[in-house]
Amino acid sequence: MLLRLPSPSLSSLLSTPTPTPKPPRFSPARPRRSLFRCAALKNDVDVDIDAFTAKSGYLFDLSASEANSLADYDISKIGAIYRRKPLVVFRRLLQIAFTFGYWFALRFIDAQMERSDQMFEVRAAELRQILVELGPAYVKIAQAISSRPDLIPPSYVDELSLLQDRISPFSNEDAIKTIENELALPIDELFSEISPEPVAAASLGQVYQARLRRRGQLVAVKVQRPGVQAAISLDILILRSLAGLLRRIRKLNTDLQAVVDEWASSLFREMDYWKEANNGIKFRQLYGGIPDVLVPKMYLEHTTRRVLVMEWVEGQKLSEVNDLYLVEVGTYCSFNQLLECGFYHADPHPGNLLRTYDGKLAYLDFGMMGEFKEELRNGFIEASLHLVNSNFGALAKDFVTLGLIPPTADKEAVTKALTGVFQNAVAKGVSNISFGDLLGDLGTTMYKFKFRIPSYFSLVIRSLAVLEGVAIGSNPDYKVLGSTYPWIARKILTDNSPQLKSSLQALLYEEGVFRIDRLESLFAESLRAKTERDMLGKQDDDANSRVLIKQILSFMLTEKGAFVKDILLQEFVKGLDALGLATLDSLTTVATTNVPLIAPFSFSTMTNEDKINLRTLRRLLLLLSGSQRNENSKAVIRQDGPYENQQMNLAEPSLVFNQLGSIQEVLPILSVIPELPPESQQQLLNLPVDLTGRLISRAVARTIRRVIS
Numbered sequence: 001m002l003l004r005l006p007s008p009s010l011s012s013l014l015s016t017p018t019p020t021p022k023p024p025r026f027s028p029a030r031p032r033r034s035l036f037r038c039a040a041l042k043n044d045v046d047v048d049i050d051a052f053t054a055k056s057g058y059l060f061d062l063s064a065s066e067a068n069s070l071a072d073y074d075i076s077k078i079g080a081i082y083r084r085k086p087l088v089v090f091r092r093l094l095q096i097a098f099t100f101g102y103w104f105a106l107r108f109i110d111a112q113m114e115r116s117d118q119m120f121e122v123r124a125a126e127l128r129q130i131l132v133e134l135g136p137a138y139v140k141i142a143q144a145i146s147s148r149p150d151l152i153p154p155s156y157v158d159e160l161s162l163l164q165d166r167i168s169p170f171s172n173e174d175a176i177k178t179i180e181n182e183l184a185l186p187i188d189e190l191f192s193e194i195s196p197e198p199v200a201a202a203s204l205g206q207v208y209q210a211r212l213r214r215r216g217q218l219v220a221v222k223v224q225r226p227g228v229q230a231a232i233s234l235d236i237l238i239l240r241s242l243a244g245l246l247r248r249i250r251k252l253n254t255d256l257q258a259v260v261d262e263w264a265s266s267l268f269r270e271m272d273y274w275k276e277a278n279n280g281i282k283f284r285q286l287y288g289g290i291p292d293v294l295v296p297k298m299y300l301e302h303t304t305r306r307v308l309v310m311e312w313v314e315g316q317k318l319s320e321v322n323d324l325y326l327v328e329v330g331t332y333c334s335f336n337q338l339l340e341c342g343f344y345h346a347d348p349h350p351g352n353l354l355r356t357y358d359g360k361l362a363y364l365d366f367g368m369m370g371e372f373k374e375e376l377r378n379g380f381i382e383a384s385l386h387l388v389n390s391n392f393g394a395l396a397k398d399f400v401t402l403g404l405i406p407p408t409a410d411k412e413a414v415t416k417a418l419t420g421v422f423q424n425a426v427a428k429g430v431s432n433i434s435f436g437d438l439l440g441d442l443g444t445t446m447y448k449f450k451f452r453i454p455s456y457f458s459l460v461i462r463s464l465a466v467l468e469g470v471a472i473g474s475n476p477d478y479k480v481l482g483s484t485y486p487w488i489a490r491k492i493l494t495d496n497s498p499q500l501k502s503s504l505q506a507l508l509y510e511e512g513v514f515r516i517d518r519l520e521s522l523f524a525e526s527l528r529a530k531t532e533r534d535m536l537g538k539q540d541d542d543a544n545s546r547v548l549i550k551q552i553l554s555f556m557l558t559e560k561g562a563f564v565k566d567i568l569l570q571e572f573v574k575g576l577d578a579l580g581l582a583t584l585d586s587l588t589t590v591a592t593t594n595v596p597l598i599a600p601f602s603f604s605t606m607t608n609e610d611k612i613n614l615r616t617l618r619r620l621l622l623l624l625s626g627s628q629r630n631e632n633s634k635a636v637i638r639q640d641g642p643y644e645n646q647q648m649n650l651a652e653p654s655l656v657f658n659q660l661g662s663i664q665e666v667l668p669i670l671s672v673i674p675e676l677p678p679e680s681q682q683q684l685l686n687l688p689v690d691l692t693g694r695l696i697s698r699a700v701a702r703t704i705r706r707v708i709s
Contacts, residue, residue, distance in 0.1 A: 002193035002209060062230050070229045071305070073268035075240065075261065078233045092234055099130050124159040131160075132167060136203035136228055137235035139167065140267065143203075143349050169201035175208070175223045182304040189213065190302065194221070202351070204228055204271060204367070209312060212302070217311065219299065222273065224306040229271055236264045262456065266346060270367025273308035274300075279366035280310065286341050287363075292329050294362040313362045315354035319473045326361045327471045331480065333361070334467055335487040338460065339381060342372040346463050353470060372460060376402060378499045380460075384481070384488050385507060389518060390426050392418045394506070403454040429482075489525035493564060501563050513609075514571055516616045550672040557680040568620070569687075573694040575617020577702070578610040 062070075062081070069077045082089050107123060110116045131138045142160050175198070176187055183190060191210040198206035205224040212219055243256035269275050277298040284295035296311035303309055318326060330353065337344035345352070347368035354362040372380075383398035385391075396414040399405045405414060468480035492504055508515055556565040585605060606614075673681060 002195055002211065062227075067230065070233050070268075071272070073236075073261075073265045075237070075264075078237050082234060082237055089234065089238070093238065096134065096238070099134060103127060103130060120153070121159075124153075124156045127156070128159040135231045135235060136225070137232050137239070137267075139203035143347075143351075167201045167203055167206075169198045169206050170225055172197065174226055175206065178223050178226070179221065179307055182307040183302060191221075192216075200351075210309075212299070212309075219302075219309050220296075220312045222308040222310070224271065224273065229268075232264075232267060232271070236260065236267075240264070266368045266370065269369070270347075272305050273367075274303055274305050276365075276367040277303045277308055277310070279369045282343060283345070283363065283366055283369070286343060287333055287336060290329070290333055290336065292326070292360045293333055294356055294360040296362070296364070313354060313356060313364065315356040315362055317351060318353040318355050318361065319470055321355050323355055323359075324475055326355055326359075327475065327478065328483065329361045330467065331471070331483045332487065333363075334463070335484050338372055338463070339377050339488070339491060342374065342377055344370050344372060344460075344463055346370040346460075348463060348467050348470065370456070370460065370463070372456070374497075375499070376456065378497055378503075381488050381491060381500065382503045384485060385492055385503060387422060388426065388485060389507065389521075390423065391507075392422065395422075402457070404457070486525045486528040489522045493522055493526060494561065496563070504563075505567075508567065513612065514574075514616060516571075516619045520619065550675060553672060553684070554676060554680055557676070557683040569691060569694060571613070571616055571620060572691060573698050574613040575620065576691075576695055577698050578606065578614040579617060580699075581606045581610055582614055 066081050069081065103123070103126060106119075106126070107116070110119045110123070128142075131142045179190070180187055187194070190213060192213040194210040195208050197208075199209050199220075200207045203225075205222050205228070208221045208223070210219055210221050211217065240257050240260045243260050247256045277300055280295065280298045281300075284297070287293055288295040294313065296313050298311075299309040318330070330348070334344070334348070345363060345366070345368075347365065348363075352363065352365045354364060356362050379398055379401040383395055383402065386394040386398060393411070393415045395418055396405070396409075396411050399414070400407050400409070464480055468478065471478040471480060471483075492500055492507075495501075507518055556562075556568070673684065676684070
């Protein structure tokens with residue numbers, strides 16, 4: 001329910017004094033701000049009002065100049081402030097040590113008294129309470145952990161998930177004072193209605209529902225918690241010092257302080273609501289057009305560093321509804337963020353993802369965003385590609401590119417270790433690879449080879465891990481890498497980046513031999529990359545295959561797709577050339593069999609490479625017709641060795657001829673041709689000429705080579 005505010009009189013708009021409000025619901029004798037008297041949040045959690053502030057009184061001891069110096073993250077300025085306040089730092093250290101020490105002592109006593117199971121939920125609730133008391137830095141850490149139900153017990157998930165948007169609120173009077181001071185206008189001139197209490201409270205601020213007086217739109221008004229920058233800056237100073245100490249003691253290769261700095265920088269940017277509003281605008285421009293994704297509007301004219309006004313969004317937390325379609329939408333959107341544009345939401349916890357009542361996925365809270373540079377995005381794609389294809393030698397090189405291991409590391413030893421870590425996981429299939437499991441299995445190897453964790457990597461890993469954690473809540477078997485890989489496969493097939501072209505070339509040609517099985521795998525996986533709601537289970541395989549073929553043809557018949565087109569044409573030419581040789585051999589054998597007085601003999605002009613090329617031609621025809629999706633063709637899609645000896649027989653050419661002549665198999669290709677753009681249709685008409693020219697050139701070259709030899 002919104003409280004209606006009195007309309008400001010004309011004199012109030014022209015002069016400074018504020019008239020006495022006369023709303024019908026309230027006594028005119030009461031001051032205006034009493035209308036916003038703080039009320040408890042409407043939930044069943046028994047919390048103290050502003051427990052954080054009650055336990056952290058030192059936060060408000062900073063002078064105005066000291067507070068202003070904390071506008072941006074600068075560890076030297078933070079250190080300079082608190083070097084002058086050693087007692088404050090010492091008291092905070094004692095508070096942290098005593099709070100956690102007391103809780104761990106209780107857990108130890110529970111274990112000794114064999115009552116750990118009985119007290120489990122009690123201790124989980126106590127942990128949530130002490131995290132609230134310790135402040136926003138610890139709440140932020142706990143929020144990330146609470147999104148991984150596969151890593152922590154359910155009782156802790158339930159309790160820590162309350163930290164997403166159920167933190168105890170601070171004083172409404174402080175909130176209204178902040179709004180008026182930041183926007184330099186009385187509250188009743190800004191809004192015609194406002195909720196009498198915050199509709200949500202989080203570690204950094206709290207949100208009110210309101211209606212803009214001039215525009216009439218329903219909006220969310222986010223107000224920053226007083227003293228939050230001082231609290232976080234002190235905790236970061238302590239955590240950073242501990243990180244440096246831990247690195248020296250354990251002799252770690254990772255610069256833990258740089259990791260803390262990266263996290264702290266993102267956290268300080270999150271506390272600047274002006275930056276958050278601009279992030280939201282950029283996010284809306286990049287991803288707002290994705291089907292069933294909603295990004296709220298930002299009102300910059302009513303936004304400052306400590307107050308943010310944005311479009312109001314109604315809905316339920318994604319973790320509270322069983323909507324696997326929206327989970328897939330979130331995966332696709334995250335793919336676009338991380339691997340296409342490089343601008344990504346680094347804090348996609350359940351409180352920031354809503355299912356709107358009309359079935360869309362709404363993103364909220366754009367304070368913690370990350371940038372993923374193109375060379376790192378390509379490195380991540382290559383690493384995923386090499387992981388899925390069990391190319392662990394190339395994966396070791398990818399880790400160097402990503403900055404995870406130094407260039408001087410023993411690549412052979414790393415390759416052997418990675419093979420031991422990932423081989424079993426990959427053998428289960430890409431759709432069963434868990435991102436969380438990979439990280440856990442990699443831990444020992446990372447420690448052994450002194451892996452480094454680049455500062456940028458922590459936010460990327462957190463974003464993916466949190467997304468998988470949210471999805472697991474709806475589907476315990478969900479694997480974020482398995483759901484993202486189809487988009488990786490499609491990107492590697494369609495991207496024009498020289499780096500990814502080189503990766504595709506290296507993947508498809510092992511020791512100079514074309515790996516048709518890998519191309520089949522890429523096409524099969526890219527078919528799973530579905531975004532439209534009616535594509536998720538409502539269309540049959542033929543419809544999906546038709547869409548994919550249209551996309552592949554549309555891509556290959558453009559300048560951007562010339563690279564993949566050249567590969568396919570090259571392999572078609574090799575196959576047709578081998579088909580001609582096989583046909584000649586078959587006719588020769590049949591002819592000698594029917595000649596009287598001459599003993600039958602087998603005549604072959606084909607090399608082992610020609611035999612492989614003929615098999616490749618047949619499988620390419622199956623691939624482009626969509627037949628590789630059939631269950632009966634699973635034997636066709638196998639991991640062939642590059643030099644596997646494939647025996648020919650007389651039936652082989654006839655099988656290929658049957659494949660070439662089957663109207664049913666090429667029907668999906670023929671049916672999409674009229675739907676292609678005119679320029680693509682023209683390119684398609686030019687393909688036979690190109691194919692013929694290449695075939696003649698190959699035949700001539702082969703003839704000359706055999707004559708000379």
